Amino acid sequence: MSHDPQMAARVWRGLRTLVLERYDRRKEVTAALDMSFIRAKALRHLAAAPMTMRQLAAVLATDAPYTTLVVDDLVRRGLVVRDVHPDDRRQKIVTATPEGEKTAEIAERILGEPPPPLLDLDPADLATLDRILATLVK
Amino acid sequence: MSHDPQMAARVWRGLRTLVLERYDRRKEVTAALDMSFIRAKALRHLAAAPMTMRQLAAVLATDAPYTTLVVDDLVRRGLVVRDVHPDDRRQKIVTATPEGEKTAEIAERILGEPPPPLLDLDPADLATLDRILATLVK
DNA sequence: TGAAAAGATTGTATCCGTACAACTAAGGGG
């Protein structure tokens, strides 16, 4: 069976509409945490796993100098701490504090809350979506 | 049958990963059009349908003054024109020029290109996705 | 007709983010 390129395009458009237009919670997060979205993103990643500055810069897709500013701000807020890497004194390991973990969780809850139509979806369809998505994001 | 909230959350996370992390083409668009993403977004909407400044501001989720700057820039590039509304001389109708339509189409092609895993998807699953998405974005 | 409201523009201030240059400290290899 061959593909219907129009169908693939329509599906992609639907996915983008859902995520980017209908249920984009960025502003909610910045309002709830009172920080820019990139700071919240940094905090979420750091809460998931401690990281060096270099790794964090890669995750944020920004350069090292700006990463320093972001982490400076998070440290000032008491949400993360910077420690020297035990095996390489050049590197700093950034770790979320308990307070930082709590804050990151607030962001996760806002961003991760499934939109109403997804919650109202027919359970069989939801399971199907789950299966298909597993292959798509694999 | 009752819902599995974990499944809904997992599906939502998958959707976000796909659209926001794996196949975000914003930078491609800004590079191809040599303009900020919000300008490209304005141009795409204007190419789809002429609009007043007020309507465009709403679409862009920005305020009227900044919308003026964005449209000024698009006019300067010859991609849109501003005309007085025939029924209300206070309003301006912004319309894409033929050149603007061509440029918008480039952006649409970049953003609308379905990601590889979607093109490689089993046709039956693609059709299922199409059906489910139609209910989700309805 | 005169006051109030709406649409758009101009101007200003500020923050966010990107990009670079320059520098310090530490590690690695000849």
Place this chain on the structure above:
DNA sequence: CCCCTTAGTTGTACGGATACAATCTTTTCA
């Protein structure tokens, strides 16, 4: 040991975006 590389920081400059005040024209309506 010296040179080169790497990690991180500091500083600067600039464009992008948000927010707000003020102004002008046009429309609406009492």
